[in-house]
Amino acid sequence: MRLYDYFESGNSYKVRLMLHQQAIPFECIALDILKGETRTPEFLAINPNGRVPALVLDDGTCLAESNAILFYLAEGTECLPDTRLGRARVLQWMFFEQYSHEPYVAVLRFWAFAGMLADKAAQVPEKRERGEAALAVMEQHLARTDFFVDRRYSIADIALFAYTHVAGEGGFDLAPYPSVQAWIERVQSQPRFIPIDYTF
């Protein structure tokens, strides 16, 4: 498998982490979003939506969207529940991640990283407020359970871990979220865990 990747991207990290934990060999092709490398004609022929990660399977098929890739890799493994309700619950948290979490928690980190916070100052308070709301929803849930679904590690945890554990880089303070902090440590203690800056 060939993974088109951006090293700083939590969405790419989700896939790197899952591939490594499942011991699936893959080739990593790093693209630089800031240099426009995901908008070239060559890459748009691979993923017309112009985003990483994109996973090219051994038969040449390309899959896009980090959480769809996770689901593909998780089928038949312990990282996806074997019940219909369990799978739907995993997807519920993954859609929560992409709609109510990533656009705030990840985007503020990206703006900080790319030096765009001053330009985007007018939008920062709303992003901050909504990111805190997402973290509060996670805290409320994790106060009652060790992992997001069925009390065991799944791709819902991988999806939410990716940007939550580096939320501080976007200016979020995790101190008010002790259950989130404890869950981060549980994810980090999973077998074959690799950090976001692990290089292959």
Add this chain to the structure above:
Amino acid sequence: MRLYDYFESGNSYKVRLMLHQQAIPFECIALDILKGETRTPEFLAINPNGRVPALVLDDGTCLAESNAILFYLAEGTECLPDTRLGRARVLQWMFFEQYSHEPYVAVLRFWAFAGMLADKAAQVPEKRERGEAALAVMEQHLARTDFFVDRRYSIADIALFAYTHVAGEGGFDLAPYPSVQAWIERVQSQPRFIPIDYTF
């Protein structure tokens, strides 16, 4: 099943359409987002993320996130492919919908509907541009295929249809997207199709 619903919401409409097409009986409980009815303590006890749709199953379990609900309802039906790659592809388009389409196409419609366009004027051009980009990605794909995945009607079509066919209410002109328009007509001609304003 009991569906917590907001009549004007495309996300709620996805679930109403799927339930009706699958001939699953359900009770509809309408909440008014504009009156704060999705943020009351009573509703937050049902969905802590404070959003509709939320589907309460017969055993009292609550499922949230429109596309996770669609996946739950689609398992074992013709609306979800029976291959691993097909399911991942359906999810790819559903995550595209929630991340690259809904926050632009649906949000501009909501702002128009709620009389918020003047207040949000500074954000409208970027929302417009990104919404057009999502429609262009759909157009490019639908120029080559009748439906989003495996050339047959699936929950990926339901998810993308919900806000695309009313994009005009948010000021989007579909004239430059003839393949999208033809696909809209194909979806509308499916058995047991109901329009967004169909009342139960």
